[in-house]
Amino acid sequence: MKFILKYITIIGFLFIISCSTDDDGNPNRMAGADNQTPNNLPQGNNRLNLRITGDSANELLSDRVYKSLTIEFVGVEGTEASQQAIDNLNTFIQIRCHKPNGIRLINKTIPKPEDEDDKYTIQEIARLENLHRTAFSEGDDIAVYIFFADRENENSTETNVVLGTAYRNTSIVVYDATLRRLTRRANDAFPNVKAATLIHEFCHILGLVNIGTPMVENHEAFEENNNGEEVGGHCNVEGCLMSAQANFRRNIFGQVEIAELDPLCIQDLQANGGK
Numbered sequence: 001m002k003f004i005l006k007y008i009t010i011i012g013f014l015f016i017i018s019c020s021t022d023d024d025g026n027p028n029r030m031a032g033a034d035n036q037t038p039n040n041l042p043q044g045n046n047r048l049n050l051r052i053t054g055d056s057a058n059e060l061l062s063d064r065v066y067k068s069l070t071i072e073f074v075g076v077e078g079t080e081a082s083q084q085a086i087d088n089l090n091t092f093i094q095i096r097c098h099k100p101n102g103i104r105l106i107n108k109t110i111p112k113p114e115d116e117d118d119k120y121t122i123q124e125i126a127r128l129e130n131l132h133r134t135a136f137s138e139g140d141d142i143a144v145y146i147f148f149a150d151r152e153n154e155n156s157t158e159t160n161v162v163l164g165t166a167y168r169n170t171s172i173v174v175y176d177a178t179l180r181r182l183t184r185r186a187n188d189a190f191p192n193v194k195a196a197t198l199i200h201e202f203c204h205i206l207g208l209v210n211i212g213t214p215m216v217e218n219h220e221a222f223e224e225n226n227n228g229e230e231v232g233g234h235c236n237v238e239g240c241l242m243s244a245q246a247n248f249r250r251n252i253f254g255q256v257e258i259a260e261l262d263p264l265c266i267q268d269l270q271a272n273g274g275k
């Protein structure tokens, strides 16, 4: 599931973010172990992290199997997780997930990857994960890897932009470079758009919408992908963080507000072991 921004504009005090998904047929939602041969598995890999997006929804939401959560944030110099993004995600997880033994956060910087190309394919993102991910689910601790990319996704264009992708059950990429470009004329919007993208992608690994967490009531939105196929994975409630048309409004203080989950998305998380 990827978060796509078709256009960002300021109409008065309104940012309009349009989001759509792609999955099978497009490598953005990877079919876990099928993508990797034993030879290129990262060291220490127990393969628990090589499943498709949404497969760990219940494991992340409930404390049935995992009592604590480790999140490994990885960025290159200048694209690291901001304190605000970390804090917002941490708060969100505490509100929605049962992790009685706590949340451990690792924030690290890696050397800028060298490449002739100025864009990332999702395969390159997965290769970087193989190289740099050190936290894996173990015992009663589940681990999530989040990369803040210094380049844009190969599918990003002027009008159809990939902001992030939840490409496996515990793997997320946020395209920091794209967020910077899109908010360059409204710099103050950057921190909140980054935090919103991060939480949106995290909700995909929590199984929203209907990708691993069953819907209590039907509220799945369908959109056409690049291949002309109808794909779901988003919410049809206007204004929801998981909707295909998420609005970033400025409040009366002029700050850009982060959209929240609507009651139907929250109901789904609660029915699948969450809070």
Ligand SMILES: [Zn+2]
Binding pocket: 001, 002, 003, 004, 019, 020, 021, 200, 204, 234
């Ligand atoms: Zn999405």
Ligand SMILES: [Zn+2]
Binding pocket: 235, 236, 237, 240, 241, 242, 243, 261, 262, 264, 265
């Ligand atoms: Zn929703």
